[in-house]
Amino acid sequence: MQKFCTVIAHRNPRLSRGTLHMSTEMGEVLGLADGDKISLFAGRLSTPLKLSIGSQILGRNIDISPDVLKQLNLSASSKYGICINDEGIHLGPVVGIMADISSDSNRPYGGQSFFFSQLIKIGMAMGQICFVFSTNSVNFSRKIINGYTFGKDGWKKGVFPIPDVVYPREAGYSMPKLRIRRKMQSLGCIFINPPLMGKWETHKILSQHPTLSSYIPDTNLATSFHQVDRMLKRYGAVYLKPINSSRGRNIIRVLKRKKANLYDYQYQANSQPRIGTSNGIYGLHHRLERFMEKRGYIVQQRINLLRVDGNIVDVRILVQKDHAGQWLITGKACRIGRRGSITSNICSGGSASKVEKVLGRSFSDPIQIERILTEMDNLAIESAQALEADTSSMGELGIDIGIDNTGKLWFIEANLRPARQIFTLIGESATRIRSVQRPLLYARYLAGFSQER
Numbered sequence: 001m002q003k004f005c006t007v008i009a010h011r012n013p014r015l016s017r018g019t020l021h022m023s024t025e026m027g028e029v030l031g032l033a034d035g036d037k038i039s040l041f042a043g044r045l046s047t048p049l050k051l052s053i054g055s056q057i058l059g060r061n062i063d064i065s066p067d068v069l070k071q072l073n074l075s076a077s078s079k080y081g082i083c084i085n086d087e088g089i090h091l092g093p094v095v096g097i098m099a100d101i102s103s104d105s106n107r108p109y110g111g112q113s114f115f116f117s118q119l120i121k122i123g124m125a126m127g128q129i130c131f132v133f134s135t136n137s138v139n140f141s142r143k144i145i146n147g148y149t150f151g152k153d154g155w156k157k158g159v160f161p162i163p164d165v166v167y168p169r170e171a172g173y174s175m176p177k178l179r180i181r182r183k184m185q186s187l188g189c190i191f192i193n194p195p196l197m198g199k200w201e202t203h204k205i206l207s208q209h210p211t212l213s214s215y216i217p218d219t220n221l222a223t224s225f226h227q228v229d230r231m232l233k234r235y236g237a238v239y240l241k242p243i244n245s246s247r248g249r250n251i252i253r254v255l256k257r258k259k260a261n262l263y264d265y266q267y268q269a270n271s272q273p274r275i276g277t278s279n280g281i282y283g284l285h286h287r288l289e290r291f292m293e294k295r296g297y298i299v300q301q302r303i304n305l306l307r308v309d310g311n312i313v314d315v316r317i318l319v320q321k322d323h324a325g326q327w328l329i330t331g332k333a334c335r336i337g338r339r340g341s342i343t344s345n346i347c348s349g350g351s352a353s354k355v356e357k358v359l360g361r362s363f364s365d366p367i368q369i370e371r372i373l374t375e376m377d378n379l380a381i382e383s384a385q386a387l388e389a390d391t392s393s394m395g396e397l398g399i400d401i402g403i404d405n406t407g408k409l410w411f412i413e414a415n416l417r418p419a420r421q422i423f424t425l426i427g428e429s430a431t432r433i434r435s436v437q438r439p440l441l442y443a444r445y446l447a448g449f450s451q452e453r
């Protein structure tokens with residue numbers, strides 16, 4: 001496969017309709033000859049072309065007739081990645097970020113607005129056509145999408161081709177969204193991540209894995225409170241977690257007192273901790289059923305997580321694929337729960353700290369610290385590989401790993417829409433930039449623009 005290369009596309013009104021003119025050098029790179037008839041693609045939009053190759057243009061430049069530029073929604077004098085395959089010549093790749101839009105025109109994608117603006121800037125510098133869109137703005141018959149891009153003057157509306165690669169960042173999951181995804185896939189769009197991976201599915205896959213099973217806390221589907229009681233008798237403390245939830249929402253911790261039929265529970269509702277004690281398992285059921293609603297839950301042994309100043313700590317590791325489609329560790333950070341909190345999530349008030357700093361406070365032996373750091377990286381990469389092997393192709397995961405006070409590691413969960421803010425919070429701006437670049441490099445790989453290492 002060719003090495004990744006970019007060209008500057010110029011608008012040339014002197015060219016006859018449907019023509020692309022390139023230098024002899026570019027013709028050689030792409031293996032094309034003067035007079036070839038070929039299609040030009042931007043995302044899933046394409047148009048037939050007649051090629052002219054000659055010395056009137058030099059190096060990595062191409063001239064395009066105005067009708068072609070217009071048809072493919074391309075901008076003049078812009079840098080684009082270029083590659084060739086059985087379909088034709090491709091420019092970009094075109095990368096669409098799928099997300100829910102809000103009514104705030106300054107921050108149309110809420111808390112993700114800054115992240116998306118960074119993605120677009122970095123993507124454009126790499127020769128990509130990068131924009132944000134919502135599922136309801138795809139025009140399948142014309143193969144175009146009304147979306148937003150980000151430039152000098154902020155967010156701007158635009159019309160873009162249906163992309164080569166979609167980076168799904170929308171919250172939640174619904175049948176209409178899934179139908180749009182399937183339809184886009186049938187046109188050849190590749191999605192970086194699957195739409196959903198529940199905690200129970202993740203557990204089933206990893207608990208059967210030969211080398212990973214020892215890291216997986218004992219977990220069951222919470223089909224009844226008898227089930228919860230059985231786990232409590234065994235472990236003394238459990239976490240009840242919704243199967244399809246994130247950000248620490250609707251999680252409950254239950255402790256069973258040793259010599260009494262009493263159950264101490266804690267959860268967070270409307271940002272306030274709710275703490276109580278129930279008599280007997282029926283009493284507990286009665287107290288929790290309204291809060292749990294009809295959501296499906298898992299019940300999991302409580303891990304005795306490390307603590308910093310009495311607050312629980314765990315580790316978030318971001319694993320991402322790169323331009324060669326390989327899993328890599330992008331970065332990691334500790335999350336320290338708010339005082340008294342049963343979860344460490346940043347969005348429920350947790351703070352962030354460098355992993356080495358937390359480990360240095362908790363363990364005195366440098367060899368043990370080194371072992372924990374290496375084992376943690378291996379656990380994250382192997383979990384990503386195992387989850388992918390048993391579900392579908394993935395490009396990035398935010399993996400939560402717990403360390404207990406003996407130094408043993410536990411896999412807590414894997415997130416398909418990881419946040420990056422944590423790297424800013426621990427002052428690792430280079431890691432943050434890398435975390436934004438990698439999905440774009442992986443998109444380039446997925447779209448077939450390069451496989452160089």
Ligand SMILES: Nc1ncnc2c1ncn2[C@@H]1O[C@H](COP(=O)(O)OP(=O)(O)O)[C@@H](O)[C@H]1O
Nearest residue numbers: 239245246247248249300301302303343344413
């Ligand atoms: N089994 C457990 N034992 C101890 N703490 C846990 C356990 N499960 C979750 N937690 C704490 O709760 C947080 C949120 O749980 P998690 O499974 O990651 O759900 P969410 O998807 O809501 O983030 C974890 O980061 C960890 O701090």
Ligand SMILES: [Mg+2]
Nearest residue numbers: 247248400413
């Ligand atoms: Mg989590």
